[in-house]
Amino acid sequence: AQSVAQPEDQVNVAEGNPLTVKCTYSVSGNPYLFWYVQYPNRGLQFLLKYITGDNLVKGSYGFEAEFNKSQTSFHLKKPSALVSDSALYFCAVRDIKVWTNAGKSTFGDGTTLTVKP
Amino acid sequence: EADIYQTPRYLVIGTGKKITLECSQTMGHDKMYWYQQDPGMELHLIHYSYGVNSTEKGDLSSESTVSRIRTEHFPLTLESARPSHTSQYLCASSSGGSELRQYFGPGTRLTVT
Numbered sequence: 001a002q003s004v005a006q007p008e009d010q011v012n013v014a015e016g017n018p019l020t021v022k023c024t025y026s027v028s029g030n031p032y033l034f035w036y037v038q039y040p041n042r043g044l045q046f047l048l049k050y051i052t053g054d055n056l057v058k059g060s061y062g063f064e065a066e067f068n069k070s071q072t073s074f075h076l077k078k079p080s081a082l083v084s085d086s087a088l089y090f091c092a093v094r095d096i097k098v099w100t101n102a103g104k105s106t107f108g109d110g111t112t113l114t115v116k117p
Numbered sequence: 118e119a120d121i122y123q124t125p126r127y128l129v130i131g132t133g134k135k136i137t138l139e140c141s142q143t144m145g146h147d148k149m150y151w152y153q154q155d156p157g158m159e160l161h162l163i164h165y166s167y168g169v170n171s172t173e174k175g176d177l178s179s180e181s182t183v184s185r186i187r188t189e190h191f192p193l194t195l196e197s198a199r200p201s202h203t204s205q206y207l208c209a210s211s212s213g214g215s216e217l218r219q220y221f222g223p224g225t226r227l228t229v230t
Contacts, residue, residue, distance in 0.1 A: 034159050043150040043162035043175055043209075044219065105160070110218060 002027040004093050006108035013081045014116055021076040021111045023065075023091030030096040033074040034105065035065055038088040047089075050074060061085070081115045088112050120144055123208050123222035130198055131230055138193045138225045140208030149191040150209040150219065153177060160207065166191055198229040 003026045013019045025031055032051055036044040048059025055067040065076045076089060089112075092105040121142040130136055142149065147168045152160040152175075162175030166185040180202070181195050191210075195202055208222040 036160070041148075041167065043165045044152070044160055045176055046159040046161060049159050107219075107221075 002031075002093055002095055002106045004091050004106050004108040006089075006091055006111045008111050009109075010112050010114065012114045012116065015083050016080050019078050019081040019085070019113065019115070021089050021091075021113060023074045023076065023108060024072050025074060025091070025093040026072060027093055027095045032094045032096055032105075033065075033067060034092040035059065035063070035074075035076050036090045036092065038090065038110075040087075044090065047076070081113075083115050083117055086113055086115045121208065121210055121220050121222040123206075123225050125225060126223060127226050127228075129228045129230060132197075132199055134198050136195050136198055136227070138206055138208075138227070140191045140193070140222055141189050142191075142210045142220070142222075143189060144210065144212070144220070145188060146210035146212045146220075147188065148211045149185065150211075151175070151181075151183060151191070151193050152207040152209065153179065154205045154207055154224075156205070164193065198227075200229045203227060203229050 005024045007022055034049045035047040037047050038044050047063050048057050050057050050067045058064045063078050065074050067074050088110045090110050091108040094105040124139045149166045151164040153163050154160045161177035163177050163179040164175055164183040166172045172183050181193050183193050185191055206225045209219040211219045
């Protein structure tokens with residue numbers, strides 16, 4: 001079985017400060033890991049992914065995430081937050097064996113990020 | 118558990134055929150979405166709908182079209198299938214408001230030969 005936990009429902013940061021949105025996962029094998037953002041009245045928008053290779057992954061809009069296998073974490077980070085980063089963020093995992101769980105991703109419950117001016 | 122259904126689950130079809138992928142939900146959700154996903158890869162939004170008679174194109178350009186005549190039904194149509202359309206198509210819905218979680222259907226794996 002695969003699962004994802006986003007321990008924080010809400011993250012509040014001031015504009016210009018660094019932000020972190022936490023994600024931990026569980027899979028039986030090796031993971032593919034994803035971060036998505038959802039703005040109001042829109043569908044999920046892909047930010048970045050970890051498949052293999054460098055543990056630090058850089059994505060869209062200045063976001064990055066670090067894969068930590070020992071801690072089974074994939075936290076999303078940005079060095080300097082913008083008010084426009086305020087949105088709902090979802091972490092997702094799928095087992096690298098495509099046939100496991102029919103190749104479907106499991107999503108976390110989401111974290112609402114609010115960046116205040 | 119969410120009640121969102123997709124048919125067919127698997128489809129192999131020849132180039133040039135017209136196909137419709139069905140998606141239905143029984144939760145009364147206003148918002149529905151179609152995503153395209155290649156194996157091991159991320160989801161890409163191709164269409165979404167806020168409610169009946171409301172449809173919008175998503176982030177990934179797609180030759181497909183959608184309709185939303187009833188709240189519970191959000192079919193996706195390809196007028197002329199091509200091998201480049203081979204992918205997995207996931208339908209999702211959400212209630213909106215304070216509940217932003219999306220519920221996903223089981224997906225349709227489409228192969229165009």
